[in-house]
Amino acid sequence: MKRALIIAAATLGFTANVSASPLPDFPFINVTGEARLEVAPDKAKIQFVIRQTAAKADAATDAVYKQGHDLMQFLAKHGVTDTDVDAAQINKEAMYKDYQDRTITGYEASQPISVTLNQLTHYVAxxxxxxxxxxxxxxxxxxxxxxxxxxERKLSEQAGADARQRANHLAGAQGVKLSTVFAITEGTGFGQLAGDFGFGGGAVSYGMLRKSVEMADAGPSLVLPRHITLHKTVNVIYKITP
Structure with missing residues (x-):
């Protein structure tokens, strides 16, 4: 893990006539503090859809059943248990000759499946x-x-501290002092104020990629991320006094 650069944006706001405005009706400072941390991933989720077609509905459905059974056998050999697999209900649709001719020519059966991997050992396989x-x-x-x-709990604390530091710097530059906190949110904004200042939420991004250990000696292969970036944003409105 390594601490990435923490950045923040701050704005100083004074409001007068707020009869039709969502902004506070007192002098305030609005700041956005951010914190990021790069961490090595150790779990994953794989989502996919099994889709089979056949001339008859029962044949398409049975084909989905069979492929699902074969899949479960494969996953069991790679340490995945039944509790790690979440399957939605099978969906069946008729296939037609074309948009104008609604003669049924076959059936399509499909089933969305989600597999949770609590370790990445067999992800590539x-x-x-x-x-x-x-x-x-x-x-x-x-x-x-x-x-x-x-x-993320630690990042929230760091983002909050970053927001206060930014607010203190901005208030000092304007010759005012921070008072109490009027509002605070994590990763979301304050109605129209959020749109005005472009508040953003937490995010996950991917870093450099590397081959998995099990495929290191093979040819071209799938890759795993070296890290993911966890991100927290804290938005705070402080009252200010002269």
Missing amino acids: IMDYLFKQPQVFSIQGSFDSSQREQV
Whole structure:
């Protein structure tokens, strides 16, 4: 883990006529504090859809059942349990000759599936398996950290401290003093005020990529992120006094 640069934006606001404004009706300073931290991911979620077509509805549905059964057997060999798999209800749609001729020519059965990996040891092998299955579509993988809650709690504190520091600097530059906190939010804004100043929420981004250990000696392969960036934003409105 390494601490990334903390940045913030601050604005000084005085309001007079606020009969139709969402802004506070007293002198205030609005600041946005941010904190980021790069962490190595240790878990992932894979989402995809099994989709089968056949001339008859039962054949399409049975094909989805079979592929799902084969998938569960494969996942079990890679340490994935039933509780790590979340499958939605199977959906069936009729296929027609064309938009004008509504003669049914076959059926399509599909089932969205989500797989949670509590460790990344077999991520590449599972993704490689899914990519090579002819009737698996819309494959997406996302990464996360099992320490997210603890890290984000610390980031919230750092972002709050950053916001106060920015507010103190801005107030001092204008010859005023900070008073009490009027409002504070984490990762969201204050109605129209948020739109005016472009408040942003927490985000996850991906860093440099690397090959997985299990594929290190192979040819071209899937890659895992070296890190993900956890981000917290704190928006604060301080009352100010001369």
